[in-house]
Amino acid sequence: MNSDDKNGIDYSMLQSRLGYKLRRAQLVYFDVFSEACAQEGITPGLFGILAIVYHNPGLTQSAVSNALDVDRSAMVAAIDKLEGMEVVERRKSKNDRRSYALYLTEKGKAFTERLDYKVNEGESAFDSFLSKGEREWLLDTLDRIIQARKGG
Amino acid sequence: MNSDDKNGIDYSMLQSRLGYKLRRAQLVYFDVFSEACAQEGITPGLFGILAIVYHNPGLTQSAVSNALDVDRSAMVAAIDKLEGMEVVERRKSKNDRRSYALYLTEKGKAFTERLDYKVNEGESAFDSFLSKGEREWLLDTLDRIIQARKGG
């Protein structure tokens, strides 16, 4: 019985594919995130930046892009936008005149905390079918996938 | 100990976030897929179409888009491309003059089988750190995430 029969359609070439399932599952979480944060004008990528700068004030744009594994060129428009929202600010670095140090404004700190709360709520309302142990296992497994690539 | 100290950076607002980890892991698999198939001119999305049409010949574009949960408008350029590669063909449906029935050409069948083999090889060379049981559990968990949204 090799044909997954959802809607009468045979998914046998996709049903065991981690790449396919990861893509689909990620889409679901993207929706969950959007419901929580789209009205605030924040995308998952922007939230990642806020999350890093919140706990690591003073990092340069490159350091943040490195922490999030995105190209530093992608940071420019992102920081521009966050600065326009007055939640992040660029301060000229004294040691290195090429770079900026990034900080959250007071508004940005409160904003990030509220976002963090909303995302937590949205996600946990959604993945309540996972036990705490399962959720940990899933996070750990995803981490192993992410790390496996770096060591390759 | 709430600060994940990778690279000396505190990830505490991201490290327990399934959405973030899923996005990162999906990126890794996207790379694995690309290494296997980019030279063939096939993206993950195009592979999904081939995989569905391979086992379900005669479906309409809408039926395929429905099976893959993508908008039917996205099918147009995709099928155009696959038809240009001479691996898929549109045949006018006799029952419904609005729609096309999709079929793989002979070339397309062999092509899809080769792709399937290469993707399997690429993925399994990569996720060998997962036991078979773990892999099944992961697939099942991802399926539950995907399905949870539909029943919402």
Added chain:
DNA sequence: ATAAATTGTTTATCGTATAAACATTATTAG
């Protein structure tokens, strides 16, 4: 027969990844 729904299509916008090139500034090598 009329209204409503569906199919394929075009066009547009957005989020994100990736890569090349550039000027400015720092660092390293000779």
Added chain:
DNA sequence: CTAATAATGTTTATACGATAAACAATTTAT
């Protein structure tokens, strides 16, 4: 110290993919 090399922020371009609105042709429902 000078010269080569590297790093930072930036712009521009390309690609993949999701999402949504609108439209003509056609089919289905009322």
